[in-house]
Amino acid sequence: MNMSAPLVSAPLVLGIETSCDETGIGIVRGNTLLANVIASSMDEHARYGGVVPEIAARAHLEALTPALTAALAEAGVALHELDAIAVTSGPGLSGALMVGVGAAKALSVALDKPLYAVNHLVGHVGADVLSESGPIDYPTVALLVSGGHTSLLLVRDLVSDVELLGETIDDAAGEAFDKVARLLGLPYPGGPEIDRAAIDGDPTAIRFPRGLSLPKDLEKHRYDFSFSGLKTSVARWVEQYRDTGAELPVADVAASFREAVVDVLLTKAIAACHAHGVPRLLLGGGVVANARVRQLAEVRCAANGIQLRIPPLSLCTDNGAMIAALGAQLIAAGHAASHLSFGADSTLPVTQIQA
Amino acid sequence: MLLSIDTSAGTSVAVVDRDRGILAEYAEADTRRHAEVIGDLILACMSEADLAVTALSGVAIGMGPGPFTGLRVGIAAGQAFAFGAGKPVVPVISHDAIAFGHYAAGGTGPLLVVTDARRREVYWSTYRGADAAGLPERVDLPGLIRPDDLPSAVADYEHYVRLDADMVSAGAAGMLAETLFLHKRPFAGAEPLYLRSPDVTLPAGPKRVS
């Protein structure tokens, strides 16, 4: 197989994403989005209160071919016109990743097209090249928050230099939302439910702890996150309140919990911008759908002279277009295709942009 | 001609032709490397058979039974290859491929096929023999069982030749598919034979923390 980068400035790339519970097929031409088809198995996980890996993997297999068909139709392109294929090789759920990896390899051989195995987290950053905000200025700090990850990155160059500043040491922020929602008797997924419940709540009603924010924690975990203590603290507060027999002030609990999460996320992100002298912050991941995250990011960034970028929500949740976009950026930078022998790597480090 | 893929045990890929038999076959026995090796094995088979993708008439896929993570890699790859090539998918039952290979090599009579299902269980299928076309006559759909329970689960257990396989040949799966097509027999269903439900536990209500 020919593995050198296709010599086109705006390559036509199909991206395959199966790292969690969304089967995403995207098609881009350079920085132009042509198709972004997402099939989610979220409903199948709802009764379990979180993503069940095997259910997600089975759903990917069922969804893949229909999603490919739909994406090609949406983009109005034929398979043979593609310049390359890109696929998420990690990080993520390994059984789920393997469906996309197996399919992408076979498709690449069948079509004799180069294949780019890319990093899911860097893909989240790369998604924003497809937005109307124009090219991303580097370096930028990126805060990626979803049900699966909570990561703070320093991106000096999308295709060659990404550094992990910090990440969650226990639950992802999205998971914390799911768990607290359950505590409050709200359905899965918890993010939008907490958001709704918090509308009439007072975010200062209860002072929940900000994880890893004390001076002694900051020495070792300056940019890391922890949400399991917060979750326990909310649980304890709720229990003690219920023990009094009074009706739980759900709106205040939801608003105060959400404020604790959002506050710590943005405090650390802005601190990273200052420490590295980077006046730019990019948000990504499904938690960006949370109204308070966007709102507080705008306020804090404006107050600190930091330029804020938030991709449209359809590009923030897991999708194939961001994978295709990162593939297109790698090609434009002259990177050779991946060897066919790469595997699914559930813990692929963010420094490894291409496998 | 068919590209054939089976990952119900190790990873096996072949190119077969109804008249000329198995033109190329490559396998990796390691049951934890399906995703790594699948692309190279397909490429190796296509190169050795010296075929353009357009020369294929379809893609045979072993649908299991098999441990789900590995099994799915082959099915995903087979479906994607077929999609890319614009060719139909031809699903077969992996145990039938083992039985087909057994009878094609001269075996006769009742056959018990057993493969590893992990977690101290095995997949099993029984066959009466092969018909005039050489196609194995399966008694029932494949099952999942603890190895110790197998002798009592199979009526007339001692009459069967028992074949414990640690690899399913994609060449045999492909030739089975060719033979089914030739004799206008039905292929397998489109559903993977996982034979196990996903591991899930319904969340208990929140536990007290104080």
Ligand SMILES: [Zn+2]
């Ligand atoms: Zn993600």
